[in-house]
Amino acid sequence: MNEFTNKAIEIIRQIPKGKVATYGQIAKLAGNPRSARRISHILHQYSSKFKLPWHRVLNAKGEISLQVGTGLEEQKAMLEKEKVKFQKDRIDLNEYLWQI
């Protein structure tokens, strides 16, 4: 566990209910704008162990980056339960993106 990972986890923890963040945004806040892909690795590893709100993390377009059958539907369901509305498999980042 390095500092980047640690920060990223702390940041993900702070995403408020009903808001979302993007991989790139988290990577940037954690100190390395170019490590968006690491966020996905982190989620894979720690979402189950640390109870992170992994479902509030989307790609830069506001879409879920999972493929059907690998958790996409689960994620979508959890977001909708938090009143995040989808418009054809995509959410409106102007409205839901978490901003500090």
Add this chain to the structure above:
DNA sequence: ACATTGACTGCTA
């Protein structure tokens, strides 16, 4: 040690 693989991004056309 090397090559491949991603829950990514931003630019270009």
Add this chain to the structure above:
DNA sequence: ATAGCAGCCAATG
């Protein structure tokens, strides 16, 4: 709006 592409970098085998 959409698609292709190069850059990116840790994890994995």
